[in-house]
Amino acid sequence: MNTEFRKTLPGTRLDYFDTRAAVDAITPGAYDTLPYTARVLAENLVRRCDPATLNASLSQLIERKxxxxxxxxxxxxxxxxxxxxxxxxxxxxxxxxxxxxxxxxxxxxxxxxxxxxxxxxxxxxxxxxxxxxxxxxxxxxxxxxxxxxxxxxxxxxxxxxxxxxxxxxxxxxxxxxxxxxxxxxxxxxxxxxxxxxxxxxxxxxxxxxxxxxxxxxxxxxxxxxxxxxxxxxxPEIVGVELTGKLQPGITATDMVLALTEFLRKQKVVGAWLEFYGEGAAALTLGDRATISNMAPEYGATAAMFYIDQQTIDYLKLTGREDQQVQLVEHYAKVNGLWADSLKGAQYERNLSFDLSSVVRNMAGPSNPHARVATSDLASKGIAGQWDEVPGQMPDGAVIIAAITSCTNTSNPRNVIAAGLLARNANKLGLTRKPWVKSSLAPGSKTVALYLDEAGLTDELEQLGFGVVAFACTTCNGMSGALDPVIQQEIIDRDLYATAVLSGNRNFDGRIHPYAKQAFLASPPLVVAYAIAGTIRFDIEKDVLGPDAQGNEIRLKDIWPTDEEIDAVVKASVKPEQFRQVYIPMFAIHEDTGPKVEPLYDWRPQSTYIRRPPYWEGALAGARPLKGMRPLAVLPDNITTDHLSPSNAIMLDSAAGEYLAKMGLPEVDFNSYATHRGDHLTAQRATFANPKLFNEMVIEDGKVKQGSLTRLEPEGQVMRMWEAIETYMDRKQPLIIIAGADYGQGSSRDWAAKGVRLAGVEAIAAEGFERIHRTNLVGMGVLPLEFMPGTNRKTLQIDGSETYDVIGERTPRATLTLVITRKNRERVEVPVTCRLDTAEEVSIYEAGGVLQRFAQDFLESATA
The missing domain is CATH 3.30.499.10 (Aconitase, domain 3)
Structure with missing residues (x-):
């Protein structure tokens, strides 16, 4: 620990590190120009690094190298x-x-x-x-x-x-x-x-x-x-100035969906964002959290707000101890982390977004950045005519309506708005459509307490939005089974069925196997769609139903006012609720039970937990990067849900067939996500998404959808898992060719583990999402990036080729991808080695994170 800049925090018995002095010792006056994020990173260096590393790293931070x-x-x-x-x-x-x-x-x-x-x-x-x-x-x-x-x-x-x-x-x-x-x-x-x-x-x-x-x-x-x-x-630290204020009736969900669309277009993938300005200062902490939560949806690594009075008010609201709240304010003001201290911050890039431009929004289908204003649903082809046939579900039937996800249930205004809309709907006699599976799954038990306090629990329950869990559910694909009658009707009529949820992800195939597409919406809109019953309903214009006098009821008639929402939040959300939930949850309990052995006693028949194979066989050996065959040739925007889905396991899938063979009843197959501790189940999820488009599989001149590939050199189309098994038996090294933004979505290490276990040694893509690229390196898979202007189409790749990689693997080196076509033609393509740091090179060469640690551990123990 560096002691040169260690001081006593004024008015306390605590020490702190004077980051301003450390930065200004290198470049006088530089501290005042640093963004908030850079100041926190600088403090981290001052506290942890030796003097030589500190000076070099602080210089790098100051100069933004x-x-x-x-x-x-x-x-x-x-x-x-x-x-x-x-x-x-x-x-x-x-x-x-x-x-x-x-x-x-x-x-x-x-x-x-x-x-x-x-x-x-x-x-x-x-x-x-x-x-x-x-x-x-x-x-x-x-x-x-x-x-x-x-x-x-x-x-x-x-x-x-x-x-x-x-x-x-x-x-x-x-x-x-x-x-x-x-x-x-x-x-x-x-x-x-x-x-x-x-x-x-x-x-x-x-x-x-x-x-x-x-x-x-x-x-x-x-x-x-x-x-x-x-x-x-x-990282690039980007300043995002928020100007203006939200219009009446606009929720934080509407705001974040608009921001997600805007920031995706501004290409902030991998950047660290800082939100500032009058608009940011006026946002409650709950609204700010909604924005920060969806950082991966707009591609950023971080989405920072400064510490200010809103932060302090929130810490008090959530029942933090007075001493801790005082420390946060005191430390931030002394060490340059309070909002007022950031007025001179300089960013490499500045963006501006006007909050007053936000209208009521949804996102979908398929992508969280595919924003659509609710007033434009008809013109976008989402809302439209449908036939109302008694006893039948309509086209676009909403089979799932879920108030779910930390994105929205951590914001009391959003949840209270849903409760008030439900109350207004109940008063007018509106009801949920019978085919809608509705649910409320808050991310905290405090939500139930403040809904009780506000008298809104019964109102939500009356419309089918009782609490089903305090957990991540529908947003993560854990939406559960449908009523068998409803499911059969969807199958028999090949019905276009949909889901509406207050989550952050709506990728194809994620939310439910029988929901062909999904839409993101604010909690009150989710309730409204449960009443409407179909995505074809024009939520701003169409009639939800009649009241007792026969008057037509539309969304505007049940939407609560901002003043009403704020009054209920102020009266109903209290610090004692958070203390009631969290003090017992985090109480320290002495473990008086029997001690356990340091080695786990693996259960041989388990389909959930199995000893991992990463130190055995081919996984522990070299990766020659020669003679690789493509497992898949993929388009842009491949998500980790395509690579390793998290939703329910179906009987006719490779994983389902395996679980049935292991004696597990279909009702307890659970989700792909829950089986990731057993590699024998989890590897069968590799590219198992039924919405996959592998460009190696062409039918009638079009790419055929499904978990399919073409086995080479035979040219035989088959299910992905059967091809993987065949290649594994042949010990055939594999490669994946892909477009831009490869690996969007969840931080799913099995998206990298699955392809590595399949024998994939390299992935050549136009670009990678940050977390997935890091996971690939951690599994010993080499990420390669095509140069601008070069891609699978310009190279006329069809999947029949073999591939070699030539060159010394150093950080961001230019390597050569050698493509040998079926006719023996040889093409040499320069690619960027996306091992971005010397540390990543070391991890890759060791075979991955775990192999590297094992080597280092044994070497240090021997020493």
Missing amino acids: RDLDFPWFPARVVCHDILGQTALVDLAGLRDAIAQQGGDPAQVNPVVPTQLIVDHSLAVECGGYDPEAFEKNRAIEDRRNEDRFHFIEWTKKAFKNVDVIPPGNGIMHQINLEKMSPVIQVRDGVAFPDTCVGTDSHTPHVDSLGVIAIGVGGLEAESVMLGRASWMRL
């Missing part, structure tokens, strides 16, 4: 149970590998505090119209996930620095926002800004508090857990 390696040291790791549990399965496997080579497995532990929240395991089998839905869904969750929860219980006792929040308590991001992040940490008498990485792309949720928190894959989280710096190229 983005072509050099840059270290930062997250203070903590937060995980949900899907990626977090998978990471701990990897660490348990690492213990086995260490033990087999004579090391002490008990020494393999996270050295950074790690919080695991079990929040992604519950499926909405019982909708919100069942008064016992919560209890029933929780019971099903426990039964289905017994293997997983047994392992998680072992990790609590076997690993140091791991704490677990059990199922049924909320979503990790909302808990992080409302409780876990102190904004300013105190350890060993030293105060410093909180920082964290999380195993979910929506970890930037707490950036709204002024906390640098970024989403990473499980592999990168494992590296941080094990004490390594998080190395990166210094």
